[in-house]
Amino acid sequence: MGNKKSRKVAILEALSRGFTQRTLDAGYMDDAESRKAYGEYFGTVGFEKGAAISREIRNRNILAFHGRKRLSILDLGTGTGEFVRGLSEGFFPESADEIDLLCVDRSIAALQDFADQWKPPATLRLRLLQARLPDQKALLEEVKEGIDLLSMANLLAENEDSLHGFLDLLANLFLRLSPGGMMVLVEPADRRSSRSLLSLGDDLMRLCPDLRVEAPCPNDRKGPCPALDDPGDWCHEDRPVTFSSALTRTAASLGHVKDSLKMTYLLLVRRGRVDGEDLPSLRLVSPLHKEKGMSWGLFCDGRALIRLRLLNRNRHDGSKAFGRLRRGDTILDPRSGGNVTGRPEGGFVEWPSGSPVVGVRRPDGALWNSQHEEG
Numbered sequence: 001m002g003n004k005k006s007r008k009v010a011i012l013e014a015l016s017r018g019f020t021q022r023t024l025d026a027g028y029m030d031d032a033e034s035r036k037a038y039g040e041y042f043g044t045v046g047f048e049k050g051a052a053i054s055r056e057i058r059n060r061n062i063l064a065f066h067g068r069k070r071l072s073i074l075d076l077g078t079g080t081g082e083f084v085r086g087l088s089e090g091f092f093p094e095s096a097d098e099i100d101l102l103c104v105d106r107s108i109a110a111l112q113d114f115a116d117q118w119k120p121p122a123t124l125r126l127r128l129l130q131a132r133l134p135d136q137k138a139l140l141e142e143v144k145e146g147i148d149l150l151s152m153a154n155l156l157a158e159n160e161d162s163l164h165g166f167l168d169l170l171a172n173l174f175l176r177l178s179p180g181g182m183m184v185l186v187e188p189a190d191r192r193s194s195r196s197l198l199s200l201g202d203d204l205m206r207l208c209p210d211l212r213v214e215a216p217c218p219n220d221r222k223g224p225c226p227a228l229d230d231p232g233d234w235c236h237e238d239r240p241v242t243f244s245s246a247l248t249r250t251a252a253s254l255g256h257v258k259d260s261l262k263m264t265y266l267l268l269v270r271r272g273r274v275d276g277e278d279l280p281s282l283r284l285v286s287p288l289h290k291e292k293g294m295s296w297g298l299f300c301d302g303r304a305l306i307r308l309r310l311l312n313r314n315r316h317d318g319s320k321a322f323g324r325l326r327r328g329d330t331i332l333d334p335r336s337g338g339n340v341t342g343r344p345e346g347g348f349v350e351w352p353s354g355s356p357v358v359g360v361r362r363p364d365g366a367l368w369n370s371q372h373e374e375g
């Protein structure tokens with residue numbers, strides 16, 4: 001038992017190192033032991049990420065069915081399948097009657113294991129396609145049009161030498177999304193992977209005029225991601241989650257901490273005929289820092305990053321919620337009334353003293369009205 005465990009940890013260590021250093025052998029998913037270890041550890045985390053994104057899509061109410069509740073999902077780089085399982089299972093039963101799911105990977109062994117082990121609901125039709133991406137021929141023959149949801153998780157980091165090819169592939173697939181269809185792109189929460197995904201998002205935005213960044217960016221971002229201005233900067237989510245003690249122990253033996261879902265992601269929607277007009281908002285993209293006499297955080301308005309602070313002496317009932325903000329919360333932009341003082345020392349923008357904090361959405365996309373909260 002002990003030996004078996006340490007063997008598993010050794011395999012996970014090698015995988016983890018390979019992912020971080022970009023040194024993995026391309027066939028790692030063809031090895032049964034690696035696949036099993038990947039599924040039990042990274043896959044378990046991936047399942048929670050897929051479920052979290054599914055929840056966010058439902059919370060944002062952005063599934064476009066056009067009269068039928070049959071969802072067509074395309075997943076690129078499926079691997080052992082947990083991410084896309086968490087994503088698609090989340091739509092049953094309220095959001096989808098049926099799902100048509102096409103999974104693509106260069107490893108047919110991984111796809112086959114996934115199909116053998118998963119017992120999807122009878123209303124889910126699973127198809128497998130072995131393809132080496134970003135080669136498009138086999139895939140585009142299989143997918144003509146009408147994709148409601150394209151997902152791609154943790155694939156770019158293994159393909160840094162073919163990012164142009166992936167851009168081209170995604171731009172072509174974007175044209176095959178149904179109106180209101182969307183892409184969910186997820187990568188690890190580290191500077192290199194995050195910047196690579198954010199740059200790809202900016203490039204896609206240039207190539208696809210009807211692309212709307214639904215999340216995480218506020219205000220229907222139209223220009224380049226402001227996190228890319230500074231080469232040391234990046235953007236990620238950090239959503240609390242509780243994993244089993246077995247997974248937490250495995251994580252500890254790898255030197256990882258698993259108490260939250262950390263990821264960089266983009267939720268990109270092909271615009272329908274009408275887009276709602278949202279009020280200008282800000283998203284907290286850092287932890288909220290509490291220091292002597294003030295709370296502050298780095299907020300994004302979709303064009304720039306703003307260091308916004310609330311001085312304790314300016315706090316009032318309506319702004320108390322500021323002190324409880326969490327990374328990923330979106331609030332109304334207090335500057336939209338033009339009532340913000342300039343940029344004082346330290347590069348801080350002051351929270352306008354009389355303004356309330358008005359919550360818009362929680363990190364998981366749920367609507368949120370901070371003024372209705374106790375406290």
Ligand SMILES: C[S@@+](CC[C@H](N)C(=O)[O-])C[C@H]1O[C@@H](n2cnc3c(N)ncnc32)[C@H](O)[C@@H]1O
Pocket residue numbers: 029042043046076077078079080081082083104105106107110131132133134152153154155158159
């Ligand atoms: C890190 S795993 C991610 C699996 C799953 N999406 C997740 O998030 O847990 C990456 C998967 O992509 C596949 N993959 C990597 N590069 C690929 C490529 N160029 N073409 C097709 N599949 C690829 C690998 O075989 C592996 O199964």
